[in-house]
Amino acid sequence: MKFHYIDKIKSPDELKRICRDNESAKEAIADELRKYIIDVVTKNGGHLASNLGVIEITLALHLTFCSPRDSIVFDVGHQCYAHKILTGRFSEFETLRKKDGISGFPKRTESEHDAFNTGHSGTSVSAALGIARAKALCGDKSKTVALIGDGSMTSGMVFEALDDVGQSGLPIIIVLNDNSMAISKTVGALGSHLSRMRTSRKYINFKARTNDVLRKVPKVGEPIAKFLEKCKNLVKYIFVPNVIFENMGLTYIGTVDGHDINALTRALQIAGNSERPVIIHAVTRKGKGYPPAENDAEKYHGVSAASGAKKSAVSNSKVVGEKLVQLAKENEKIVAITAAMPSGTGLIPFSETYPERFFDVGIAEQHAVTVAAGMATHGILPFVAVYSTFFQRAYDQILHDVCLQNLPVVLGVDRAGLVGDDGETHHGVYDIAYLLTMPNMCIMSPSCMYELREMLELAFRIKRPVAVRYSRGSLPEREDAKPVVFGRWETLRTPGQITIIATGRMVDICIPVADNLGIGLVNARFINPVDYEAISHICRSAKIVFTVEDGITVSGFGARITQLLSDKDVHVYNLGVPSKPVPHASVAQQDELCGISGTAVLRKIKEKAALHGVYVYDSESGKI
Ligand SMILES: Cc1ncc(C[n+]2csc(CCOP(=O)(O)OP(=O)(O)O)c2C)c(N)n1
Incomplete structure (x- = not known):
């Protein structure tokens, strides 16, 4: 290009x-960024609609502040592409989400302009406050900004x-990027509140214009305008739905057209000159400038490589959703x-069939679990x-x-294991370890679609409690899967001197x-309870046991x-994900890196068999 x-x-x-x-360069740069x-996201996959929506905000941030001295924290971080391109990573951007790319x-190890690593929603304001507190303690006067979407605000x-x-x-400075969407439409009372603020703010602007007009009316106009001026706050609180942020001690600036640099x-300049916390309410359009993404921002939130749209293969999530119905x-x-993920977790059919039994609680996983407990x-x-x-x-x-x-x-623990190109913040490799610590928790781990449905x-x-x-x-x-019985494992190949105990994928x-x-x-x-009978059967003949899981081996x-x-x-050997961050790459590449690909498992077994003097016959090479 x-x-x-x-x-x-x-x-x-x-x-x-x-x-x-060159005054007109800004818009041209925005166009080129888009x-x-x-181009790159269509080839490599990635987050498209969110990034297209924040191009002008990103430009305005970099035109106003001085990164890396001033810190810009991206909430979730999925909308940092324009930031990456503008901060010295133009050429590298071609390698987005690829192994070693x-x-x-945002990754602090990748650039000094990435102020804080993110991936999960809702961390930016805390992180920004932490950074600002540290700066205050050190007498550092530089600015700190958090860019957060209305979805993550929940x-x-x-x-x-x-x-x-x-x-x-x-x-x-908090920049609220309000596109009225999380991945799906933003849900909840806060979302409705923001939408009321969007319309009410227009009212305030109208009010200001009314004052100007009144002032021009001879004799009576000026006193009435002054009276209205005095009543400004009163008027605001009567006509604007309770301005939650101002009540919490932040100065609110809004609404601002989020595509007007x-x-x-x-x-941002006004906010930057303030001595107090400020929130700027910017209204944007998700997918801005790319009609397919503007028209279907949910589909284009995240796109797969090459096709430019999500894959249509029958996914585990889809099977779960259908079975649940x-x-x-x-x-x-x-x-x-x-x-906030009805589509990603396969719950759309359920939400359509049983709307009164379906609850989207917003990006609030903790709350989702406790609300479920209350219902139970x-x-x-x-x-x-x-x-x-x-x-x-x-x-x-x-x-x-x-x-x-x-x-x-019942917890539907979706995307368990290594997840590929989203990288280390998104792997589901800790759930076995943390769920195993919990009393009463049954952990099921299907290896095929039949087991998934049965489980x-x-x-x-x-x-x-079940996960x-x-x-x-x-x-x-x-096809040959045997019926699922609570707490029982399935013998696939008769245990011998060497036996693998594998789980899930x-x-x-x-x-x-x-x-x-x-x-x-x-x-x-079943990861819990384990099948003691199967274990004792394995131990009758085993000299070496290999466990293979797509979770961390520690705990x-x-x-x-x-x-x-x-x-x-x-002798027991645990093959799984090492307890260190696994960078973005394809799942196959990550399996290889972690030593749990087919070839890596084979290599490890042959190596340990030789070490312990157990002979194995490699039917592929024909060698012992
Ligand atoms: C804790 C957590 N839950 C769920 C997600 C999945 N997720 C990624 S982006 C997103 C929507 C974020 O919406 P918003 O903050 O409004 O940003 P937008 O994409 O609209 O720019 C969700 C739910 C996540 N990253 N973190």
């Missing part, structure tokens, strides 16, 4: 210089942060809860569908509100390995098996 400006911008200073010399982002989220942590911002009085720059038909107590105390059977990585937020709620009370809440059914029957963890994408259909990877080497393979369908499933076999004369 050919550009006139953006390929030459190596830093925000360069951007400022170009725009100082074209470049659409640049990340789709996160509980943001309310905690605003409470603290208000009491701190520190001059942080000059208006944004003016608002069927189960809900048979049992009217079943309800479904999502934390009154005979309801809630299904809470959340991505594994976001359930991390609800550790205490799962433990304190669900497990200690042994309540029948969901079982989960509602056993009336206790069904399923990977991103699609599990295989396995790893089972399919291990089948060819076991066949190739002629060794045992057991499908650990994971394998660690549990190692503990259980500690008094047995058997």
